Amino acid sequence: MNPDTTALPLADEKHLPMPRIALSMTINGARYDIETASTATLLDVIRDQLGLTGTKKGCDMGGCGACTVLVEGRRIASCLALAASFSDAVLTTIEGIGTADRLHPLQAAFIRHDALQCGYCTPGQILSGIALLSENPRSFEEIREGMSGNLCRCGAYPGIVAAIAEVAGL
Amino acid sequence: MNPQTHVRYEAALKVTGQARYEGEVMPPGMLHAALVESPVACGEVLSVDAARAETVPGFATIVTRADSESLRPSGATALIREKAIHFHGQPVALVAASTGSQAREAARAVHVATRVQPAVTHLDQAAGAAFAPAAVGRFPAASRRGDPSRALSEAELIVRNRYTTDVNNHHPMEPHAVVCWWEDHRAVVHTSTQAVFATRASIAHAFDMPAGDIRVLSRFLGGGFGCKGQLWWPWMFWAMLASRKAGRPVRLELSRAQMFTLVGRRQATTQDLSLGFVDGRLTAIEHDVVAQTSTHADFSDSTAVYTRLLYACPNVSTAHKLVRTNEPHPVPMRAPGTAPGTFALESAMDEAAGQLGIDPLELRMRNFAAHDQESGRPWSSNRLLECYRVGAERFGWARRHERAKSKVGRWTVGFGMATTLYPAIRQACKARVRLSLDGSLVVQCGTQDMGSGTYTALGQIAADALGIPMAKVTVELGDTWLPDGPFSGGSQVTASIFPAVEAATSKLRAMLANLAVGDPGAPLGGRRPQEIEFRDEMVRGRSSNVAERLVDLLARGPADGLAAEGECAATDHQALAATGMGYGAIFVEIGVDAELGEIRVRRVCGTFAAGRILNPLLARSQFIGGLIGGIGMALHEQTVTDRATGCILGKSFTDYLIPVHADMPEFDIAMIEEDDPHLPGGVKGIGMLGTAGIQAGIANALHDAIGRRVRHLPIRIEDCLASAY
Ligand code: FES
Ligand code: FES
Numbered sequence: 001m002n003p004d005t006t007a008l009p010l011a012d013e014k015h016l017p018m019p020r021i022a023l024s025m026t027i028n029g030a031r032y033d034i035e036t037a038s039t040a041t042l043l044d045v046i047r048d049q050l051g052l053t054g055t056k057k058g059c060d061m062g063g064c065g066a067c068t069v070l071v072e073g074r075r076i077a078s079c080l081a082l083a084a085s086f087s088d089a090v091l092t093t094i095e096g097i098g099t100a101d102r103l104h105p106l107q108a109a110f111i112r113h114d115a116l117q118c119g120y121c122t123p124g125q126i127l128s129g130i131a132l133l134s135e136n137p138r139s140f141e142e143i144r145e146g147m148s149g150n151l152c153r154c155g156a157y158p159g160i161v162a163a164i165a166e167v168a169g170l
Numbered sequence: 171m172n173p174q175t176h177v178r179y180e181a182a183l184k185v186t187g188q189a190r191y192e193g194e195v196m197p198p199g200m201l202h203a204a205l206v207e208s209p210v211a212c213g214e215v216l217s218v219d220a221a222r223a224e225t226v227p228g229f230a231t232i233v234t235r236a237d238s239e240s241l242r243p244s245g246a247t248a249l250i251r252e253k254a255i256h257f258h259g260q261p262v263a264l265v266a267a268s269t270g271s272q273a274r275e276a277a278r279a280v281h282v283a284t285r286v287q288p289a290v291t292h293l294d295q296a297a298g299a300a301f302a303p304a305a306v307g308r309f310p311a312a313s314r315r316g317d318p319s320r321a322l323s324e325a326e327l328i329v330r331n332r333y334t335t336d337v338n339n340h341h342p343m344e345p346h347a348v349v350c351w352w353e354d355h356r357a358v359v360h361t362s363t364q365a366v367f368a369t370r371a372s373i374a375h376a377f378d379m380p381a382g383d384i385r386v387l388s389r390f391l392g393g394g395f396g397c398k399g400q401l402w403w404p405w406m407f408w409a410m411l412a413s414r415k416a417g418r419p420v421r422l423e424l425s426r427a428q429m430f431t432l433v434g435r436r437q438a439t440t441q442d443l444s445l446g447f448v449d450g451r452l453t454a455i456e457h458d459v460v461a462q463t464s465t466h467a468d469f470s471d472s473t474a475v476y477t478r479l480l481y482a483c484p485n486v487s488t489a490h491k492l493v494r495t496n497e498p499h500p501v502p503m504r505a506p507g508t509a510p511g512t513f514a515l516e517s518a519m520d521e522a523a524g525q526l527g528i529d530p531l532e533l534r535m536r537n538f539a540a541h542d543q544e545s546g547r548p549w550s551s552n553r554l555l556e557c558y559r560v561g562a563e564r565f566g567w568a569r570r571h572e573r574a575k576s577k578v579g580r581w582t583v584g585f586g587m588a589t590t591l592y593p594a595i596r597q598a599c600k601a602r603v604r605l606s607l608d609g610s611l612v613v614q615c616g617t618q619d620m621g622s623g624t625y626t627a628l629g630q631i632a633a634d635a636l637g638i639p640m641a642k643v644t645v646e647l648g649d650t651w652l653p654d655g656p657f658s659g660g661s662q663v664t665a666s667i668f669p670a671v672e673a674a675t676s677k678l679r680a681m682l683a684n685l686a687v688g689d690p691g692a693p694l695g696g697r698r699p700q701e702i703e704f705r706d707e708m709v710r711g712r713s714s715n716v717a718e719r720l721v722d723l724l725a726r727g728p729a730d731g732l733a734a735e736g737e738c739a740a741t742d743h744q745a746l747a748a749t750g751m752g753y754g755a756i757f758v759e760i761g762v763d764a765e766l767g768e769i770r771v772r773r774v775c776g777t778f779a780a781g782r783i784l785n786p787l788l789a790r791s792q793f794i795g796g797l798i799g800g801i802g803m804a805l806h807e808q809t810v811t812d813r814a815t816g817c818i819l820g821k822s823f824t825d826y827l828i829p830v831h832a833d834m835p836e837f838d839i840a841m842i843e844e845d846d847p848h849l850p851g852g853v854k855g856i857g858m859l860g861t862a863g864i865q866a867g868i869a870n871a872l873h874d875a876i877g878r879r880v881r882h883l884p885i886r887i888e889d890c891l892a893s894a895y
Contacts, residue, residue, distance in 0.1 A: 018227065018271070039271065048270070053194035054187020056392075058343045059426040063823030066343055094187030107185040111177050114791045118621030119184030120343040120392030126185060144831040151823065153343045153393050154621045155798030157834045159791065 023087045027052070028096025034083070042086055043067045043078040046093060054094035054123045058151070065150035068124035069093050075131035077149075094123035097130065106130055109166050115159035121152045129164045137168055175787040176640050179625040180390075189390045192360035193347025193423050200349065201230050201266040203409050203422040204273035206280045207431075211258040211496040211816025212289035212465075218263050219281040226276040228268035231416045233408045235262070241376045241407060248466060250404045255284060256466045257498050258816040259431040264408040266420050289496040291816040293438060293462050300460055300491040306470040307507065308743065313478050313544065316485030318446075321454035325446030329522045333443060333514035334882040335865075337462070337809040338436040338802075340503050341828060342620075344392020345429055348406045351419035356383045361406055364394040365657035366616055370650045372403045373410070381650075389648035394620040395799070396502040396659060397433040405432060427821035434501030435809060437461045439473055441514040445522055452483040452537050457514070463492040464499035471500070472507035476591055477515050478544040479749070481537040486544075496816050502659065504799045505861035508592055513883060516588035516866030521879065529570075530870065531562055531587055542749040550748035550848035553779035554589065557755040560840055561587075561777035565757035570874070581761030581770070584875025588758075590863030594750035594781060594854035595741040597662050599670040600653035603632050603678055604733040609707055609721045611638050613671065614646045617655030617663055621795075622857055623788040627664050628671060630784060635675035636682075637704035638720070653735060661752070661855030664784065666738065669850035673736025681732050682709060685723050692726070693718045738850065750846070752780035752854040756797070758867035759835075762875045767887035771801055771835040771868060779842040781854030789856055790839050796860020797837065802829045804865040808884050 018037040025032050027050070036045050043060070046052045046069065055078060058066030062080040069078045070092040098104035106129055109115070116122045125147070132146045143161050152160065183189040206218070220232045238250040249260065262282050267273040290296045302311050322328055348361040357377070363369045366386040374381040391398065409422040424432060439461045446454030457474040474488035503509075523530035535558055541548045562568070570585045577583065601615040613632040619625045629643040646652055656666040683699035686709045690696055693716050694709060701712045710717040724731060741750075759773040776793055783789045806827040810819045820826060846852040865883055872890065873879050880889045 037269070037271065044270065047194075048196075051196060052187075053190060056191075056344070057423075058345070059823055061426060061822055061824075063426070064343065098186060100182040100186055100188070103182070103185070107182075110185045111181040114178055114181075114787050116178065116181060116184050116621075117623075117791060117795055118342065118344065118391060118393040119180070119189055120191065122184050123187045144834060147831040149830075151343065151828060151830060153341055153395070153828065155795030155829070156791065157798065157829075157831050158794055158837055161831060161834070 021084055023083060025086060026090045028092055036083055038084055040083045041079055042081040042083045045083040046078060052093050052095055056120055056123060058121065065128055066121055066124045068127045068150065070127055070131060073131065073134060075128050094127060097126060106163060106167050109163035113159040113163040115163045116156050117154035121150060125150045125152065125160050132164065133168055140165055140170065174630060174634065174785055176626055176630055176785055178623065178788060179629050179645055191344055191390045191392050192362055192388055193349060193421065195349045195360045197349065197351055197419040200419040200421055201268065201416055202270040202273045203264050203266045203412055203420050204277040205261040205405065205428065206263040206265060206277045206282060208255045208258065208260045208262050208284065210255060210284050210286045211291060213255045213284050213286040214253045215255060215262050216283040216285055222281065223265055223276040223279040226267065226272060226279055228272035229276045230266045230268065231412055233264045233411045233415065237411050242378050244375055245467060246372050246400060246403045247376050247407065250408060256464055257431065257496050261405060264412055264422065266412045266416055289816045290494065291496060291811050291813045293440070293493050293495060296493045296495060300493050303468050303470040303490060303492050306472040306475060306490050309472050309475045311470065312489040314487040315544065318454040318456050318485040318487045321485035322444055322446040322456065325448055325453055327447040327522065327525055328444060329518050329525065330444040331518060331521065331881055333441045333517060335439045335510040335513060336883055337438045338503060338807045339430050339809050339826065340395040340397035340434065341429060342393025342395055342397065345424045345426060346398060346402050346433055347421065347423040348409050349419060349421045350410050350413050352414055355379065357410060359384065359386045359410065361386065361388060362391055362398050363388045363402065364391065364398040364618055364620055364659055366618060366648060366650050367654055368657055369403065372400065376407050384650070386650045387648060388618045391618050391620040394658060395504050396506065399501060401432065401434045401499060401501060426823065430809060430818045430821040431498045435498055436503035437463065437469065437471060437500035439510045441473065443514045443518050445518050447522060447526065450526055450528055450533065450536055452481050454485040455483050457488045459489070460491045460493060462495050462497060462500065465494045465496055467499055468492060469500045471502065471510065473511040476508055476511050479539060479542050480515065480589065480591060482539040482543060497811055504796065505592065505858040508590065508858065508862035509800065509803060509865065512588060512590060512862045513865040516863060517869050517881065520586065520866065520870040520873065531558055531567060534558060534589060545749055547746065547749045550750040551844045551846040552751065552753065553842050553844055554753040556842050557753055557777040557779050560842060561755040561757050561775055564777065564838055564840060565775040567757060578761060580763045582764060582875045584760050584762065584871040586758045586867045586869065586871030586874055588756050588863040588866035588870060590754040590756055590859050592661055592752050592858040592862065594665060594752055594849060595660065595662055596738065597656035597666045598738065598740045599656050599666040600735060600737040601667060601670040601674050602653050602733065602735045603674045604731060605678060605724065606731040607721065607724050609638065609724065610642045610644065611636065612644045612646065614652045615655040615667055615670065616647065616650055616652035617667060618648045618658045620658045622658065622663065622792060623785065624658070624663050626788055627784055628667055631668055631671045632675050635672060636678065637706055637708065661857040665849065665853040665855045668853045669738035670736045672851060673738065674734045677734035677736065678732055679704060681734070682723060685727050686718060689726060748848045750849055750854060752778065752856065752859050754778035754859045754863060756863040756867045758864065758871045760868060760871040760875060762872065762890050764876060764890060764892035767891035769805060769872065769885065769890050773836045774864065775838040776860060777840040777842060778856065778859050779844050780856045780859055781844050781846050781849060782852035783841050786841065789841060792856050793839050793860045794837050796857065797864050798829050799861040800864035801833065803883060804868040805884055
């Protein structure tokens with residue numbers, strides 16, 4: 001029984017209000033004028049501020065791909081992106097890909113191949129898959145490599161790869 | 171009824187991002203919460219000083235142990251009511267602020283003073299203090315039949331080894347979250363839980379309020395695997411206290427790092443296993459397990475329980491012991507007990523086969539248990555032998571003998587196989603069905619769907635019973651306003667909802683049949699109700715072509731349509747006439763690159779006998795998902811505690827590896843039909859079967875490939891490097 005005391009180190013700086021910035025972005029074809037903290041991530045802006053909750057937060061550290069969005073067709077992990085650096089950017093989130101009545105071919109293929117279970121990784125898998133399709137994968141192997149930044153704990157991987165391969169015409 | 175391959179009921183919502191998980195509910199004025207964590211692994215909280223935190227912009231409120239004094243003492247509130255620190259990272263306060271980052275900043279500014287005590291940070295430090303738990307799940311901790319030590323001394327061959335498995339964490343992709351608020355004295359709790367009713371009961375007890383004043387919702391659940399249960403409750407209670415204090419809704423979301431410490435883990439095991447053989451038959455088994463538990467509660471997986479019954483053997487003893495460490499508390503995780511237990515038993519069987527010069531598959535068939543020797547009961551059904559045969563055929567197991575250390579490119583290929591099993595049990599369940607005048611059907615049950623297909627199963631069972639297409643069915647689950655449903659876990663949900671929904675739909679069918687025959691002017695008027703059947707939205711006479719549309723029939727009934735409830739009781743383990751188990755045979759092909767120490771699973775064939783399969787498409791996904799979980803346990807996953815500080819190291823997906831797309835083998839899944847007269851609807855449950863057996867299958871294949879026997883999980887690169895063997 002060691003009677004000494006430890007404490008977490010105290011931050012020395014005073015707590016100042018976070019600087020706020022104004023941004024505008026085009027998301028799924030709609031323009032958003034946003035005022036947010038200069039330190040906010042793109043994910044937090046999309047999910048919490050704009051309420052586009054189809055983009056998921058699995059790790060907030062760039063390790064899972066659940067937060068994947070498209071920036072001019074390229075996939076990025078929105079949890080690793082500062083919102084401030086996306087002023088005037090054109091983004092696509094899962095809400096912009098298709099609706100239940102008008103599914104994107106990859107979304108329809110996901111349903112047919114049962115490429116999802118809990119569905120939490122699914123929006124990220126689909127956006128990542130759409131970006132990968134534009135890179136013209138030539139084999140299942142290339143799809144697996146190209147999708148390996150998108151984790152799925154339920155283990156829907158074979159269905160996901162089958163869905164992408166089908167749309168790719170493989 | 172034939173199995174139907176309906177697509178997943180809620181799939182369109184999930185692929186379009188419209189499925190709303192409970193942490194995504196955003197009531198106006200919501201505050202965001204963050205937890206303040208203990209910097210030490212063992213000791214006591216002396217004080218929590220929020221003075222600096224209060225100066226952080228957006229700060230709203232703080233909740234500490236002092237606030238928890240209003241909660242009733244129980245296992246669920248102990249961690250937040252008492253001063254003791256049991257593990258590194260244990261929350262000591264919760265802060266709520268306007269935004270998530272403000273809450274995290276305020277949490278960092280909270281000053282916590284602790285008294286530090288020496289921590290036990292590894293199983294071996296306290297091995298001397300191992301104790302037997304009161305029980306392992308619903309089983310006794312120890313068992314004995316015959317005289318195993320004597321039988322071992324008389325055996326022709328003894329295989330005696332120690333097998334160890336490491337700590338794993340569940341890591342559903344959706345981190346735990348709660349969004350809660352109070353409406354006067356009533357509480358609304360949106361939370362990612364595998365058990366809405368148990369969660370409601372825990373709140374009712376802790377807050378000393380009537381269950382009827384609490385609504386718990388979990389309509390979409392981003393995975394669970396065992397960790398979205400009771401260990402989450404204390405932190406959820408704190409969010410509720412913060413909401414009450416601030417008078418505003420509060421959201422608490424765990425970080426990925428916190429999912430290593432706060433919501434459970436698969437416990438590490440050390441298993442000493444001895445098998446004795448005479449003439450290729452098992453004559454003795456001794457299986458002793460030591461596992462980790464926390465310093466605040468006891469938990470033991472049923473690791474050696476299945477050794478009591480998988481094989482025919484007259485002399486068997488098993489025992490479980492626990493060691494307390496200042497590490498996070500374990501809970502069940504995917505194939506609890508069977509995953510680590512079959513790793514030991516099925517590795518040992520492979521070792522025995524090698525020493526006996528018998529094919530490993532043949533050895534298992536020879537030692538097949540024709541009944542449950544532990545309880546003396548027959549099996550409710552058991553087609554394990556069929557699984558072995560069919561699996562071996564599909565996989566090409568016979569080529570194992572011809573192959574003699576084949577190489578494919580840089581890969582040295584090996585074959586391995588193992589058995590998996592999991593008990594078939596049922597929880598109490600209620601369900602309600604309602605048929606509207608337009609012929610649409612609503613099915614309601616307060617269970618959850620954590621990704622296992624419960625929405626689809628509920629809808630499908632009711633739709634099939636009434637001859638209604640899935641497109642006309644609405645399923646409601648995950649809400650305590652619905653009839654009491656089972657928790658999601660232990661492969662029990664489908665087996666539990668099936669009889670309840672069947673009971674409800676058969677009442678509805680009786681009402682409809684009476685309507686159909688009751689009106690002398692109607693097409694089926696005057697017939698006997700038993701003659702009526704339900705197909706294609708029509709009621710028909712069984713022996714004739716006469717039929718009536720369901721909507722016409724409903725138009726003659728009550729204006730608000732027809733409704734019925736059904737229920738089923740939980741499995742009564744005392745009164746069972748037969749033991750219900752699901753089985754499977756797992757065949758694995760791996761490749762090893764001994765220069766790089768790389769090991770890849772190339773092919774997996776899983777053949778399962780798990781009662782009646784309702785929906786082969788979804789069942790296949792379940793089996794594959796389970797197998798992938800097993801591959802993670804075998805080759806990737808390992809939670810490491812720093813011995814000096816008790817801190818979990820590398821709390822992220824960069825350090826804790828789980829299988830990714832690139833790790834995927836080719837899967838071949840076969841389902842052996844079973845007609846089980848003892849189980850309602852013949853349903854056994856399938857979720858856990860894939861996650862056991864495969865670990866031993868991989869280890870056995872590794873031995874086949876490079877002649878090296880690895881008796882610990884996960885198998886590491888250094889285990890496969892040429893220089894290591
Ligand atoms: S949430 Fe962005 S990668 Fe995991
Ligand atoms: S479907 Fe659950 S994590 Fe991928």
